[in-house]
Amino acid sequence: NRAKSKCKVDENSPVIQAFYGYQSELDARHDKYERIVKLSRDITIESKRVIFLLQRCAGNEDQEEVLTQALTRIKDIQKTRFLPLALELDGEDHYQFMRAYSPGLQEYIEAVSFYHYLKYSQLVSLTAVQQDLQFSRQDAILHTSPGGASGADSTASQPGASPQGKPAGGSEKKDDKSPLNGSSGSGTQTSDQPSNKTSTEAKAVVDSSEEVAAKKRRNDTDSRSETVVVSVPPMEFMLGIADLTGELMRTAIMSVSAGNLDFPIQACKFMRVIHDAFMSYGNTARELSKKMWTLQQSLQKVENACYTLQVRGSEIPKHMLAEVFSASSSD
Amino acid sequence: NRAKSKCKVDENSPVIQAFYGYQSELDARHDKYERIVKLSRDITIESKRVIFLLQRCAGNEDQEEVLTQALTRIKDIQKTRFLPLALELDGEDHYQFMRAYSPGLQEYIEAVSFYHYLKYSQLVSLTAVQQDLQFSRQDAILHTSPGGASGADSTASQPGASPQGKPAGGSEKKDDKSPLNGSSGSGTQTSDQPSNKTSTEAKAVVDSSEEVAAKKRRNDTDSRSETVVVSVPPMEFMLGIADLTGELMRTAIMSVSAGNLDFPIQACKFMRVIHDAFMSYGNTARELSKKMWTLQQSLQKVENACYTLQVRGSEIPKHMLAEVFSASSSD
Amino acid sequence: METAAVFSDFQEHLDADHELKEEIRNAVRELEQTAREIQTSMQAMHQQAGNEHLLKICENVEPLFSKVREQFAVLAEKIPASQYYRFNDIWRFVIQRLAYLAALKVYLMHERLAERQETADMLGVKVRREDGFHMDLDDFLMGLLTMASELSRFAVNAVVAGDPGRPVRISKFLGELDSGFRLLNLKNDMLRKRFDSLKYSVQKVESVVYDLTIRRLVPASSGDNEPKG
Amino acid sequence: METAAVFSDFQEHLDADHELKEEIRNAVRELEQTAREIQTSMQAMHQQAGNEHLLKICENVEPLFSKVREQFAVLAEKIPASQYYRFNDIWRFVIQRLAYLAALKVYLMHERLAERQETADMLGVKVRREDGFHMDLDDFLMGLLTMASELSRFAVNAVVAGDPGRPVRISKFLGELDSGFRLLNLKNDMLRKRFDSLKYSVQKVESVVYDLTIRRLVPASSGDNEPKG
Amino acid sequence: METAAVFSDFQEHLDADHELKEEIRNAVRELEQTAREIQTSMQAMHQQAGNEHLLKICENVEPLFSKVREQFAVLAEKIPASQYYRFNDIWRFVIQRLAYLAALKVYLMHERLAERQETADMLGVKVRREDGFHMDLDDFLMGLLTMASELSRFAVNAVVAGDPGRPVRISKFLGELDSGFRLLNLKNDMLRKRFDSLKYSVQKVESVVYDLTIRRLVPASSGDNEPKG
Amino acid sequence: METAAVFSDFQEHLDADHELKEEIRNAVRELEQTAREIQTSMQAMHQQAGNEHLLKICENVEPLFSKVREQFAVLAEKIPASQYYRFNDIWRFVIQRLAYLAALKVYLMHERLAERQETADMLGVKVRREDGFHMDLDDFLMGLLTMASELSRFAVNAVVAGDPGRPVRISKFLGELDSGFRLLNLKNDMLRKRFDSLKYSVQKVESVVYDLTIRRLVPASSGDNEPKG
């Protein structure tokens, strides 16, 4: 009463049939996850490079040039990393992959907010950051095909894409579903932008109070047919800002040795605002509390730097100080 | 006002002078510690081998022969490891090096008590164990010089001895100090024993109630001139006993498959006595509590083994059982 | 001031978030209560043999599954679109447990593996994310593994209760389930760890079958008379 | 100096506190000693079968329970009304252990679940917080769970000692206990974790009953509702 | 079934307990919110020199302290007399923080050590256990230590803000505080650990005074013109 | 600037390192996939008795072992001669599992212990460190222990599948393996721990032999008719 030759798995068993289905589903998700992790890792590395670059502003040297360079690189990250990421995330619950892309996103926010502060002495807004990470589908075709490594226009060129072409299938489905919503309310803005997107991206980092509300609304409705986006949850944004203070601290400390008198004082004030805000959030979110300690340490280091400048400066009239430094640095 | 060429440490500074002294003291202690750790490690390894050997008793095979072999090895450990250890510890506060030799000592106690239980179905006593680890100085000369590796009669042959010959200096000092005490009360026993020590050692493991109190007293006075000893603190003894239960458990489980019907039941009773005793000690000593959990697990494993024997045996008359096993093992 | 606005916006976000989370937690707590009741009812399976007895048990928990469906409807309403995975951790445990109970019920009634869709229907949730509040595949699989462990216990108790044919059928079923899981390339640590324990369940039932075999207690018909769903 | 005066005042407070704590610790140590003696005595249950033997054991520990009551009286006196929970951690463990021993004694004598009130009476403490030095519900429940684990061990040893009917009755008892605990919505983490282990005790005893069943060793009289073959 | 009845009785107890705990947690959350507001307001001390500025800050937080008193009243009402220490852990942290803020306010206004009674009054709690919901001595002392660390930061920032006399006075104050704490035989581990950090605060301020001294920046009057409370 | 050049050279090294690690991880992932497939195929051994059946299974996995050899060749190529131990942790687990599967295959075919050399050959790795990418002795031994546990399960299922001679031969084999391991003075903690579980495997098989013996179910020829490799 025992079946004869069951050497291999019984392919006809409904259990086995079901599990074949589960297998492909799990594999597809895992592959996507891995691709996103890879993109996130690249974003981290490149954002860190932008931050290193921006730290050179501490020395007062070629500040404008550094900022211009940094902006170019930021735009590059958007085009070559975030756009493919947005395509991966298209139609997904972004929170499902948040753990995969959160490290890169936070580092990117750190870089962008650092740039913004150095350029405008102001905190970048969440809406501005979010706006930069919204792309029209045409961008995908225009900008990513030359990039090669990050190509997202066809299945084959997706980094690490599984041979079955699952992800592309996913985005196609979206295309099928949504064209009719393209002309609703905010749709005009969307279709206007794509062509000059590269130039407006720069602006987006800069001015943060305009037309973002509209865009946000658009994200909430299902008019996403023409655009893809990488969600920036407020928490991720804030965690990036918390890390920003570490870079400000480092820059302030380097400024001291460069004799830059203003930066530390200015940065100290700015960091106090961030510090006080985080303090007022309290224990509501554990992630924030965890960063609080580092933030506090950074602030105190900057305060100490300001103090050092103050007591040092006391030994020589202010106007002589700059002189001293221009002398010693040309040495 | 600055001394001219102080490239090297100022050898005349009283500070430096003092520290040279500290250095040699620290080094000597450390070297001794290392030597003791080494001896302890050897004791551990060899005791483990004795335990492995004794576990063969589970199979009923050549029980007497195994026990004889084990005894020979135990005596060997005493002579080649504990005697050098005793010489290292001579004149020292044994507790200072307890952490260095405790692992070896505990494993040795485990082996000896295992032997004792298999041979006499009884718990070995602390006094018997302690007695085995007491040596006359003459033993040091008689037994260890041929051994070579463990020589303790001269400084040079001490394993890892420092070239200055510190340890030997230490024991010589003792020799100078104490000969007069040699003839006090229990001294006669001591001077009687050395010649036939090797044969009485075997007995010591066996009978545990004699003349130990006297010997113990002798240890407390400073009549240690003629003997050297490795202290066995009660706590170390008990920790060794706790480990014994693990071996009993292993043997009991093996006995089950060998069809040995008596050993598990007998061992179970014995382990319950140990278990209950440890339970009654409670949390007074943290080391004991730590072992308690393992002990409890071992006991339950043996109880389960007894249970298995019981339900198994229910399917066949008792007298047939032995038959079954003699059949299957000769297979 | 711009900067201040950024921070006060965030405060609002935090507050709203906190409130939402509290609401979700309360809804989940209700579900847990119902799950506990179902589980307690279904424990009766270990006490007595016979299919009628099992069917009775399954019948008894029907109203509780209705309640579950209502409670999931309430919960689902609270979750903003595309934020399922934001709060996932809060209900993950209860949905796994309910998947287990649903799959167990299906097995007891039909002696077959519950389908994903039918399990989801029993809980009143979707299978596909796109369709609304759904049951994650991982959670469904976790439920199946928990069921396997319960069935291995059932095999033991069925023998006591006088149904020696049961373990043979369970053994076959767990064998298939094991083969199924072996096909999966498990990355998820929780799932993989749980899967490791499936092996023990399988072996336990195998040894029950062994015990019955050497004592010739397996009914000749045990492979055939199983009810079909 | 003013500051110094303020601080030496503080020191007095700290000292008084410290002394009280020491006294409590000493009193608790005595209780632990007695608890250990009871526990050691009751271990004899595993060695021999028969109700007379068990009743003898229970009788033997009676005087120790009297001692416990006296020791709790001494302890209770030291604790200011409002500070029970300040020092709670010091005696929490011993009260759990004594609850376990009391419940075990009740079971061995009557084969039923100890009531909370009767357990408290055996220890000489109150059930309600308002009435004085009491036994927290959580601690009582912990005691019951510890008892369950001891009973599963007892089931095994009873078979060896020649009482194969015992496991059947223990299995039934643990099953009921398990159902009871399943109803509780446990927030207390320690309790929840301990409860997880109850499942193992239940299954352990079930497998003993199974072993006896397949070998036809269960005596006919071992309860009434025993498995039908 | 009897057992079930017993356990559902237990469940009621557990539920009541759980609900009370939730209420307490909510009340404490409100207190934490107010404490955070006070703390954020008082951060302004680091930005600007001058006694008027500090007095202004202290004035600003007065209404928040009123709120604290009201919130403690609400909390106190929920705690049965004998259960302060049962739930102590829930509010321990916030009471320490408020003690710190109150002591800091007293220092900023009067440059002296806050008394325990006055601190308690500012929070609307008692000093003595017997009198009701109180502030434990340990918690008060923790507050003082937190204040010390904040003052060492203040010393640094005061120099930047153009008040080089401030560190000299803070150094003297912290020295006294340090001597005070040195007299205590601290058993409380948390307190002891925190006290270890006081040493760093003291040395930090000493090195500020040193920096000012070698640069001859200490105003001649710095030891005398301190405001008296 | 010179320093910059030096450092960008350094960066290249660091990048290459990182990339290498990624590549190794990918190669190991492939191996894990193949190992899983082999394991799934070999599970069929538990379902049916008879040497032909087993030989069929072994034949089926041959191509998968070829694949393993290719995959190890790919991996080995990536590892610079001297850096085996630098990345060892990445493949340690899969090599242990493959050692287990290879040794199991050898046993199923020839009923004897796999030699280290032949096992290495089956995986396409070396035995001696000096000769290239090798299998560490510890990993081989871990594989043997895993095999032992699988064989104890096999003994149980072989009886069910109608091959009562099998357990007797397995019992003898495990006994030898156990004696072998006893000779080792194991330092490796993982190995020692795994070894502890060997005795349970031994005992389990011996109890099967016992069961068969008392029922006179052991075929007389069971010790002899084993195939020789």
Next chain:
Amino acid sequence: METAAVFSDFQEHLDADHELKEEIRNAVRELEQTAREIQTSMQAMHQQAGNEHLLKICENVEPLFSKVREQFAVLAEKIPASQYYRFNDIWRFVIQRLAYLAALKVYLMHERLAERQETADMLGVKVRREDGFHMDLDDFLMGLLTMASELSRFAVNAVVAGDPGRPVRISKFLGELDSGFRLLNLKNDMLRKRFDSLKYSVQKVESVVYDLTIRRLVPASSGDNEPKG
């Protein structure tokens, strides 16, 4: 029964041990109290410059050191011969602290390194183990390292108190101490870790000397006019 005797002997041992430990702990507690008082008194060194001031401080603590000697005598009596290292951990901390305070006193009076013998004499303990209750070399060295850290703080405060020659002499002294410690081959983890912090003390004082040097504040005579002991 023999076995029982072994265990009851051990119980006696445990009891005696516990009592002895309690006594030792009490004696050590007294020592800690005195050590705390000495330390508090000696803190005054940071507040004022001048050798007379320092000598006054040293004089003040003399009676406290007498007390220490008496307390060590009491403690020593409790320790059985050759069991110093059995209980060592209990007084290790206080003997290190007292070694520190004694060495600091010697330095303040004579500006030289305390000898081991003289330090031991100040505490009323022996240097050599053979001679009785002694101060371990490790503990003495720990004391010296703590002193070094206190002296680095002293260097800062001496400048504030108007004694700019002091740091120069301390710098020289710490340099020698550092050289001394560098000679040691430290195995003891605690000592090694503490030694790592000596580097910071040395550098701190070096930077004070640097500050004074660039401001030409070092008195010409600072290297010579140091008091000799």
Next chain:
Amino acid sequence: METAAVFSDFQEHLDADHELKEEIRNAVRELEQTAREIQTSMQAMHQQAGNEHLLKICENVEPLFSKVREQFAVLAEKIPASQYYRFNDIWRFVIQRLAYLAALKVYLMHERLAERQETADMLGVKVRREDGFHMDLDDFLMGLLTMASELSRFAVNAVVAGDPGRPVRISKFLGELDSGFRLLNLKNDMLRKRFDSLKYSVQKVESVVYDLTIRRLVPASSGDNEPKG
């Protein structure tokens, strides 16, 4: 018995392994001793100004570096070609320390960054893994960072010792080093953490330069008169 033979062969392998580890540890201990001696000798750099003095120090340690080379030769011989990374952790620390000392020596003699090759030569190890026992890049970089911190201390002491031109040159050197490290994308956490502290060294030296500059104490020639290697 065959199995026994196989296993005693295994045991030999295991024993040899263990012994090898012991030997390596001993060889590394010798290296640590020599490293300590070099470090102690080089401390003299802080005590006196002047290039001759520094060259004298460097000369003094030459024989010790010879000893290092011999000791590394002994160590290298013990390590089979392919097992560097198997035991890497044992010598990682000492190789970092020696890299630091070698790089420091190069700087003191030539005021330039030590090359990786020349550092390796000084220690008697290889740069490239393929060539034999080598110094990992990470370890070399750790050495450079330790050197940076020592140089910042040197800058301070050079001023005290009357060499105000030194800090200017050190400042320039550290600036370059800092730029170099900035180019690296550090994955190694230990390295990254250590790098973070480099900026404090840079700043410290720059503040010394500042101090000297505003006092016009920097010799005009300070940028030029550096010895070239």
